Amino acid sequence: RIGGRIARAELAPLPLPLLRRALWRLLRQGSGHAPSQVQVEQIADALARGRVARFNLRGAWHAWLRADELQLLPPSAALGPREPRAGSTAAQPGLPFPLARGARFVPEAQWALAVPGEVVLPDGRVLRATRVEPGAYAAHSGDADAVAELDAEGLPAELCVRWPRRGDRFHGLGAPGHKSLARFLSGLGVSREDRAGVPLVCADGEILWVVGLRPCERHKLRRSTRARLRLELAPGAPSAG
The missing domain is CATH 3.30.465.60 (Uridine Diphospho-n-acetylenolpyruvylglucosamine Reductase; domain 3)
Structure with a gap:
């Protein structure tokens, strides 16, 4: 193996x-x-x-x-030789998920994500949220980039899903502090045109997960963690209109 x-x-x-x-x-x-x-x-x-x-x-x-x-x-x-990610090039690492070309991402749009529950985005992707209680383990997805787990303590029963907006700031897991979301995405090689299609899961105005890329630092898993918030991105067919 x-x-x-x-x-x-x-x-x-x-x-x-x-x-x-x-x-x-x-x-x-x-x-x-x-x-x-x-x-x-x-x-x-x-x-x-x-x-x-x-x-x-x-x-x-x-x-x-x-x-x-x-x-x-x-x-x-x-x-052996590695397959490039869909939509990536040698100069552009791309995202861990394909974007629907021609899709329109409106910064003002947002959706309520209940825990447990799911949201179907306009481009067909599905975001799911579940609460994993102490001693329980959720089935693991084959794509690690599509899953994030956070400490559920203090998080509300309803989250917000939206697209990036001007002025967003994010404190990513392992980072020493906040930085602009645009700078964070640029540092990962996400092109300017692709950044608008990166979903964000938020709570009380704080970005919890830059979907497929990084969870936040403040709600990271700790040894003291009991219940966990599990977030997962799944592909789907674009909705008709």
Whole structure:
């Protein structure tokens, strides 16, 4: 088996000694190389702090700590040539989801997203929200970019979904502070014309998830997290008019 992955929510509640052992076993069995103590401590610390990061491992392997999972990546030679994302080019990394070309994204438009519930966007994509209670685990989507999990404590039972607006600011997971949303998207290589079609999930005026790209820092999963808010983007057919 090449690589492996485990949901971040399964690791976060573990006591530190047990977490160290779990990480060592995952990295050892997944890569065939025993990780150093320093590598295990770095990943454990990033988990505890709610960070996203990529770690270099022995044998040219990488551990990618994402917003919702820890993924073990083999050397690029073992993976073979990579397929580009739909809609991406060599100069433009593109988004983790295709945009309907010609779709019109009105900044003033917004939709209420109940928890649990779903919203069908005008371009056909579907955003779903569920509350995952302590000790329960939701089925994991095959596309990690399409899922985000946050600490549900203090979040309302109804969220807001909308498109980016002028003046939006965002404090992304792992970032030292807020920055303009336009600057955040630009830093990820999202073209100016594509930025208007990136959905945002918000609560009380705060951006919780830049869909498909990054959840926020303030509501990140912690070891003390009990109930989790699970957000998921699913493809769909564009609505007729």
